[in-house]
Amino acid sequence: MTAKKLLILPGDGIGQEVMVQVRRIIDWMGKKRNISFDITEGLIGGSAYDVHGTPLADETLADAMSADAVLLGAVGGPKWDDLPFDKKPERGLLKIRKEMGLFANLRPATVFDALVDASTLKADVVQGLDIMIVRELTGGLYFGQPRGIETLPNGERKGVNTLTYTTSEIQRIGRAAFDLARKRNKKLCSVDKANVLECTVLWREEMIKLQQTEYQDVELTHMYVDNAAMQLVRNPKQFDVMVTENMFGDILSDCAAMLTGSLGMLPSASLGAADANGNRKALYEPVHGSAPDIQGKDIANPLATILSFSMCLRYSFNMDAEADMIENAVKAVLKGGLRTADIMAPGKAKVSTSVMGESIIRELEKLA
Numbered sequence: 598m599t600a601k602k603l604l605i606l607p608g609d610g611i612g613q614e615v616m617v618q619v620r621r622i623i624d625w626m627g628k629k630r631n632i633s634f635d636i637t638e639g640l641i642g643g644s645a646y647d648v649h650g651t652p653l654a655d656e657t658l659a660d661a662m663s664a665d666a667v668l669l670g671a672v673g674g675p676k677w678d679d680l681p682f683d684k685k686p687e688r689g690l691l692k693i694r695k696e697m698g699l700f701a702n703l704r705p706a707t708v709f710d711a712l713v714d715a716s717t718l719k720a721d722v723v724q725g726l727d728i729m730i731v732r733e734l735t736g737g738l739y740f741g742q743p744r745g746i747e748t749l750p751n752g753e754r755k756g757v758n759t760l761t762y763t764t765s766e767i768q769r770i771g772r773a774a775f776d777l778a779r780k781r782n783k784k785l786c787s788v789d790k791a792n793v794l795e796c797t798v799l800w801r802e803e804m805i806k807l808q809q810t811e812y813q814d815v816e817l818t819h820m821y822v823d824n825a826a827m828q829l830v831r832n833p834k835q836f837d838v839m840v841t842e843n844m845f846g847d848i849l850s851d852c853a854a855m856l857t858g859s860l861g862m863l864p865s866a867s868l869g870a871a872d873a874n875g876n877r878k879a880l881y882e883p884v885h886g887s888a889p890d891i892q893g894k895d896i897a898n899p900l901a902t903i904l905s906f907s908m909c910l911r912y913s914f915n916m917d918a919e920a921d922m923i924e925n926a927v928k929a930v931l932k933g934g935l936r937t938a939d940i941m942a943p944g945k946a947k948v949s950t951s952v953m954g955e956s957i958i959r960e961l962e963k964l965a
């Protein structure tokens with residue numbers, strides 16, 4: 598079997614620190630499981646700007662387009678905050694998502710039993726939680742035209758972003774979410790703001806049509822986004838799969854992260870359309886950012902990125918056994934009481950990023 602092509606883009610800040618821990622797992626898989634990948638490492642975000650003068654060089658994009666999967670850390674940081682808009686690290690991330698056609702961003706929020714106490718919510722609210730947020734990733738308010746800042750004739754300045762979706766964009770993300778719901782508990786909640794925004798009136802109409810024509814076995818409900826944010830904190834277990842607009846999904850997924858204990862726990866998969874062979878372009882990344890406030894201290898939680906790699910093994914490389922091993926190793930380490938600072942609790946042992954990574958390898962040794 599030819600080795601799968603994996604492009605690794607650590608990015609900036611703690612993105613680089615957490616990716617070191619994934620590289621350890623990859624090395625371990627090579628030595629102990631005889632599984633090797635054809636790995637290219639590249640730059641994205643501020644670190645790409647520093648070298649190439651752009652947050653995503655054409656060669657890096659070409660590597661991403663020809664890879665079987667991309668694994669990304671995080672981008673951004675204060676060093677690059679004052680750059681012109683199109684040079685900012687975040688533009689590199691938006692560009693790679695758009696160019697690769699990664700319209701479906703899956704953000705699972707699962708509460709590990711050992712971490713029930715790490716959430717700021719009461720244990721019975723989050724225990725056993727397993728929800729999937731499906732965020733539309735290449736349209737909506739992030740990409741709609743017109744956008745920008747203009748100066749009006751009267752000298753005032755005007756900022757513009759536009760929320761747009763076409764029916765085909767809504768249908769493809771709708772199908773992705775319905776398909777996932779069908780494999781889970783067959784409940785889909787479509788989150789919109791149809792009481793105010795026409796674009797999401799269309800969103801709701803299309804979701805209803807899809808349910809009636811193709812997914813009658815899945816229960817479809819609708820919720821306004823403000824209520825959904827509240828319900829996620831009040832009673833998150835009412836949800837199975839949620840599907841929503843790009844920016845709504847960005848916000849709701851950070852909110853869902855705290856149900857699991859920390860933003861440092863939430864992985865994600867961004868997927869494109871299936872080709873004739875059923876293969877999809879795919880990028881895996883933690884939900885969190887480059888966390889400049891804790892950068893360089895060896896205290897970041899690497900588990901969201903490690904779990905993103907496990908999603909990569911499962912969704913892109915058909916390596917379910919290895920994905921299970923990694924997830925079981927994470928559970929075992931947490932059960933054993935090891936915690937990075939963000940999920941620390943009384944009576945547990947606080948460990949660094951690197952010790953967390955080493956501990957995962959030790960557990961993998963036991964499971965192999």
Ligand SMILES: NC(=O)c1ccc[n+]([C@@H]2O[C@H](COP(=O)([O-])OP(=O)(O)OC[C@H]3O[C@@H](n4cnc5c(N)ncnc54)[C@H](O)[C@@H]3O)[C@@H](O)[C@H]2O)c1
Nearest residue numbers: 671672673674860861884885886887888890891897898939
């Ligand atoms: N996907 C991405 O690359 C991505 C996502 C979000 C933010 N960003 C960028 O990151 C920079 C910082 O943004 P922010 O502070 O709003 O969001 P952030 O996600 O970087 O951090 C928010 C808070 O969560 C903490 N945190 C995040 N990840 C953690 C981890 N793995 N372990 C422990 N604690 C963790 C941080 O210390 C911080 O207090 C900005 O430049 C932003 O644009 C990038």
Ligand SMILES: CC(C)[C@H](C(=O)O)[C@@H](O)C(=O)O
Nearest residue numbers: 672673687690691847884886
């Ligand atoms: C950094 C930023 C562009 C990004 C987003 O808004 O999509 C981030 O917040 C995320 O959630 O991946």
Ligand SMILES: [Mg+2]
Nearest residue numbers: 847848851884
């Ligand atoms: Mg975000």
